[in-house]
Amino acid sequence: MVRGTGGPYAMSVVHRAIRRGELKAAAEHQCADCGKSANRYDHRDYNAPLRVDPVCHSCNARRGPAIPLKGYFEELFSGKYMLWPRRKKDATRMLAAMGVDIDLSGAPDRLKFEHWLPFKEVLLEWDCS
Structure with a gap:
């Protein structure tokens, strides 16, 4: 069962990877788009939940929605x-x-x-x- 576009699922996968030390917190990076401090990870495709870019709030909004989960x-x-x-x-x-x-x-x-x-x-x- 998919349960929506997949945003909450993808975010939970990222949070687990951060807790396990497999991924640094977004705040430890610069925004991939503008170079400012990042404060979140952006998914372009919820079918690949660990393929993310660190971004700031405004660049994340500018990027728009991700590709939804199949289903x-x-x-x-x-x-x-x-x-x-x-x-x-x-x-x-x-x-x-x-x-x-x-x-x-x-x-x-x-x-x-x-x-x-x-x-x-x-x-x-x-x-x-």
């Missing part, structure tokens, strides 16, 4: 998990990172579940790839 869209469309990217900007960035060509230009800035339904087949195909 996320299956849970979303089956009704098991009802949290989806609600801002068109975030959804567009996530889909680009996934390599999925979906045009949300006609969608409103705040997405509802029904805005994802026309893309169900494409997203479920990505889930299984």
Whole structure:
């Protein structure tokens, strides 16, 4: 069971690695983007939870959402998990990172579940790839 995009799962894997000494705390690094002090780790792909970059808060926000765990869209469309990217900007960035060509230009800035339904087949195909 996936339980969402995978953010909390990926963060827990990183925290365990820090506790075991396999990964230094983010604060011991500089931001990978701007060189300021890092204060968190950023995941670009929740399917690879230890592939992270130390970043500061503002650079983390600028990077946008990560690629969700495989199985996320299956849970979303089956009704098991009802949290989806609600801002068109975030959804567009996530889909680009996934390599999925979906045009949300006609969608409103705040997405509802029904805005994802026309893309169900494409997203479920990505889930299984």
